[in-house]
Amino acid sequence: MELYNGERPSVFRLLGKYMRKGLYSILTQGPIPTHIAFILDGNRRFAKKHKLPEGGGHKAGFLALLNVLTYCYELGVKYATIYAFSIDNFRRKPHEVQYVMDLMLEKIEGMIMEESIINAYDICVRFVGNLKLLSEPVKTAADKIMRATANNSKFVLLLAVCYTSTDEIVHAVEESSKDKLKSNEICNDGNGDCVIKIEEMEPYSEIKLVELERNTYINPYPDVLIRTSGETRLSNYLLWQTTNCILYSPHALWPEIGLRHVVWSVINFQRHYSYLEKHKEYLK
């Protein structure tokens, strides 16, 4: 699979593709993660290291992202979640935030133009997070690509934007509360407003854990989480979903990530598959 590339593949690229195929045929003798999540850490450090102009690190990071998604797709991974932009990132310098938003808009519009290729590969694109915080053009473009690829199912690309786990948990509590109100048929004043009269108060059943889990942004839960640059924290990402997830922190900066890192994470997933499945069963 080659995204965004209408050129005839070179000999080396074809050779690389067939070598990867050989490697995958060995790896797929064991369980393959259904869902891999990524934290794209190190773009700015990469730009500094290679003395690139401003934004050069993010551009290199985008190319690395395309490669990694290709490897996941070829390997048979079903879901990939990318931590594209955190709510905390809004505290960066305004021009830096604007640059990332502009880059995101450029890439989403690029995806919209290549919609036929994305549909041909049966890829579903979903933006998850507090999307109300996005600027209008980015939100409109995101909605457009989500609608256009909603029916695809072979590979689901989840882009976490304006996302933090704690915001997600609070959102899940809000949604579960709204579900409780609706299920008690209180909101029946005809105008769609939620008015609760004291005499009509019914006893409510409690919000259950399974209801909170249903209302999180990201499902199913990842099997592996890869954070580049050797950092060992989650930075408010997928805290709820990583109970049984292998955390892998290669020292490579995000633009330096390659097939070897994806393969190594899959090998480690296979090594500990039985242990994590037992733990999942215990927690059910």
Place this chain on the structure above:
Amino acid sequence: MDLKPGAGGQRVNRFVDPISYHFLQFLWRTLHLLVSLWYLQVSMVQMIEGFLISSGLVKRYGALDIDKVRYLAIVVDSEEAYQISKVIQLLKWVEDMGVKHLCLYDSKGVLKTNKKTIMESLNNAMPFEEAVEKDVLLDQKQMTVEFASSSDGKEAITRAANVLFMKYLKYAKTGVGKEEPCFTEDQMDEALKAIGYKGPEPDLLLIYGPVRCHLGFSPWRLRYTEMVHMGPLRYMNLGSLKKAIHRFTTVQQNYGT
């Protein structure tokens, strides 16, 4: 490690092409054997390094800036948590290093069950709940120890969610506003404290077990926690503990900015 074949990608069908299937299975098992040998070699190097650090032969880890570790959490695999003597030895090392606040977690609650035995074995430690009650958390004389399990994670958040929902219903009863439920992270913090979950976010989380995975430690308390995998509890050593804490003291976080 227990290798099991799976059903991913483009698997070769064992009935359609048995030769290819067995050959690929052989290659797959050989790959995993080589990876296991690599990890064995890494473990041996880490044990030797740990021994050298414990003996004081590596000067770099001599002085630790332990004040930077305001709250330490230790996650132990539940099966390994039954090795209570190992757990006690680990806690004694942590106590001797000067850590003031510690949270011990295993998902099944084995450590909670053995809380009394563990606390009695420590020289100068106090249960976290007692320290909160007596308001002596800032008192640096004793180490406070909090015990946690999976019921203190997502289930606690669910209970806090019900606290928020009930508050919303009481507010809605007054008929003042027609707003839909809208909560903030600060309100969730307050709700958790109201039902007894006052433990702060750990700075550093050490994982003793076969996998680098937090095994369900409270999601609300892990936002910027550094997580270090220490390997199985049976191979723990003082040198590795010192190295992990030393490394933590050199980390700089930008918190997303």
